[in-house]
Amino acid sequence: MIEKTGKKPKPRVAMLITSLAGGGAEKAVSMLLQGFDPERYELHLIVNRKEGPYMSLLPSYVQVSEMNAPRLRSAWKAYMRTLRQVRPDVVISHMWENNVLNVIGRRLSGLRFATVLCEHSSISRHRGKGVNIMRRWCYKRADAVVGCSQMMGEELKDILQVPRSLVHVIYNAVLNESFYSRANENVEHYWLQQGPVEAGASNDSWVIEDEVHIADRDEVVASNIPVLLGLGRLSPEKRYDLLIEAVHRLHQRGCKVRALIIGEGAERERLTKLIADKALESWVELPGYASNPLPFLRQADIYVQSSDVEGLPTALIEAVALGTSIVATRTATGTEEVLEGIHSALLVPCDDVEAMANALEKQVMDLAIRRQHNEELNVPSKHIVDHFIAPESIREIAASYVDSLDTQFQRLNKFTLSYVVEQYESLIRDVLKKYGIEENAVSRQL
Structure with a gap:
């Protein structure tokens, strides 16, 4: 006192x-x-x-x-x-x-x-x-x-x-000296692990035209089907129903994607029912809370923020730091500040499932094109790491944006511990x- x-x-x-x-x-x-x-x-x-x-x-x-x-x-x-x-x-x-x-x-x-x-x-x-x-x-x-x-x-x-x-x-x-070492840990989910490409998936495109039957999960270790990631508490304002509905619409267009929604909360029962109603049990999963979600975020193809409300979206900052492609709702606060100057991230209105589906389809196509040309999705920037990550850390920051190193550092430094x-x-x-x-x-x- x-x-x-x-x-x-x-x-x-x-x-x-x-x-x-x-x-x-x-x-x-x-x-x-x-x-x-x-x-x-x-x-x-x-x-x-x-x-x-x-x-x-x-x-x-x-x-x-x-x-x-x-x-x-x-x-x-x-x-x-x-x-x-x-x-x-x-x-x-x-x-x-x-x-x-x-x-x-x-x-x-x-x-x-x-x-x-x-x-x-x-x-x-x-x-x-x-x-x-x-x-x-x-x-x-x-x-x-x-x-x-x-x-x-x-x-x-x-x-x-x-x-x-x-x-x-x-x-x-959001970022401390252990951030990148934690992000580099192994991913346990089979959708994000390296392995054989499942039957029916094209090696040249991530847009799958034919229905892929997934009956034996032990045989399906990984594929070229892109994985979307939602990350956060399963609560109404996070609007994971919007993400599930967007996945459903993409499938109707012949654009097959998978979605993992990492988190736990009161909405689990309702979201599980929605997944079943849309017949997406093989395409959308709710693995629950993860003590370290960063490896999922690093390995996922697209991070999706579907929220109606955010203060300062932590997972969005983490996605920026890891160079993960982004589709995010334009919330009243926080989101645009985090994504300022990141032209590769796509912003959509809140509560607009069609806009979200369109943005996701564009990101999927862009990623497929880059993959075909063997472009690196994450460009390392050791210079930035040395500013705020311990020297012994070997993980390099991912910077997939065409900015100067100083600009990248300034963008991320304000979120460092x-x-x-x-x-x-x-x-x-x-x-x-x-x-x-x-x-x-x-x-x-x-």
Whole structure:
């Protein structure tokens, strides 16, 4: 807790989030806690439920507190009890309910600490009645509000009327020194493994005119049929139904593609039924959550973002970094910023299955042409790797775009862990100064 006099050599920094389930905001929190210097900060994580795949990635020096409230909206007493135990100097909360809890918890607890609120989803996204009224009241009383994209920063000012002086834009960290080594791990799914070409598939084209019967999967290891990849939580806003319907329309045109949708969530039953209704059981699969989806993304032919809403699409950034071909919906925030200057990526309107099918067909044809000419789909750029990947890493960044190396580096650098941590450290210093705390200079270990 902040005292009116005196200084702490190691400010107590706490992250507040519901859990570390497998979502983009949860991944961002996990990355930040791995990136912050424990010699500079005493690091805490406050969660309602101590669960989720990213829990296992937390460094041992992060102290975890679990509120264990029946519902997050009724967690006031549990949060105040946790605050009195942790006595933080700064609480950085993530997602709107935790942001509201953070501000009101400070007022009710009587403790003095800085509040930094982070939004990870478009503010213009439809919410329940009264949500924006509550957010307007709370966000104006925070010490800083972070949007994870430029457009989200504008929405914070325009829709929630957060004073411009409080709004900061900091992208989520996606790339770290292990990114490319993890991407280079083996892919277990048989569609993405090297092997014999199945009967009926042309060696010269990825557009298959005749129906290919797939009865014995053991015999079908791999083929020239392109694999589309969806990646993320199986939730309504991700609109994987749009991707499934687009695959169905491509098959009706004689353009055979396969699709893997990596993730888990409440939409599994509905999506499984849709796949069966479209008779796509042999063409679309839902393998579930993958602790490391990067090898799938590296090996897939086209990454497909079908979402209606994104804050800052993590998987899209990963696809850019790996040089995977892209078809993406033009969401209100995040997407166009990630794809700025990448002319090979195709953007389509949200909720437009015909536009998505057309874009996918174009990407399939372009990939087939490049394959026929033996063109490299991924052009290595060691120069960029050396800027933000550890020297011992042998994985080279994929850059399939006609840009200068400096342009490629600038595009990706803003999503690196080291850069994002620097932005947050600067923000923490600023909000601590409001409470009379000057951080002792600590040399970062390189």
